[in-house]
Amino acid sequence: xxxxxxxxxxxxxxxxxxxxxxxxxxxxxxxxxxxxxxxxxxxxxxxxxxxxxxxxxxxxxxxxxxxxxxxxxxxxxxxxxxxxxxxxxxxxxxxxxxxxxxx
Ligand SMILES: Nc1ncnc2c1ncn2[C@@H]1O[C@H](COP(=O)(O)OP(=O)(O)OP(=O)(O)O)[C@@H](O)[C@H]1O
Ligand SMILES: [Mg+2]
Numbered sequence: 001x002x003x004x005x006x007x008x009x010x011x012x013x014x015x016x017x018x019x020x021x022x023x024x025x026x027x028x029x030x031x032x033x034x035x036x037x038x039x040x041x042x043x044x045x046x047x048x049x050x051x052x053x054x055x056x057x058x059x060x061x062x063x064x065x066x067x068x069x070x071x072x073x074x075x076x077x078x079x080x081x082x083x084x085x086x087x088x089x090x091x092x093x094x095x096x097x098x099x100x101x102x103x
Pocket of ligand 1: 014015016017018019020021022044049
């Protein structure tokens, strides 16, 4: 794998086809399983559904000891903190960007 960041854009003119879902799955795969350093740029202004999902997850974890234990276990296994994401306000189209580079 090259050391330079690799950019991946997931786009489709049609709504509700799984762009956000696939972005999160792909980000998790590269970050936790392959060990890359991943940044997700959520360009889906103003919906920002990936950011909403992350906030929802954090809220659930804060309320649930079982999820907190699972998170600790995940840190132990992967050695990785959750991947970073940026909420972009620039309107391009319904896009989510992934960028990652080798650890
Ligand atoms: N492979 C799949 N199988 C079944 N349901 C799926 C799949 N991928 C996504 N979904 C579901 O489809 C719905 C839309 O997915 P998602 O929000 O990822 O689409 P989107 O293309 O990002 O939508 P939008 O255009 O609104 O941003 C969600 O309820 C999601 O859980
Ligand atoms: Mg979306």
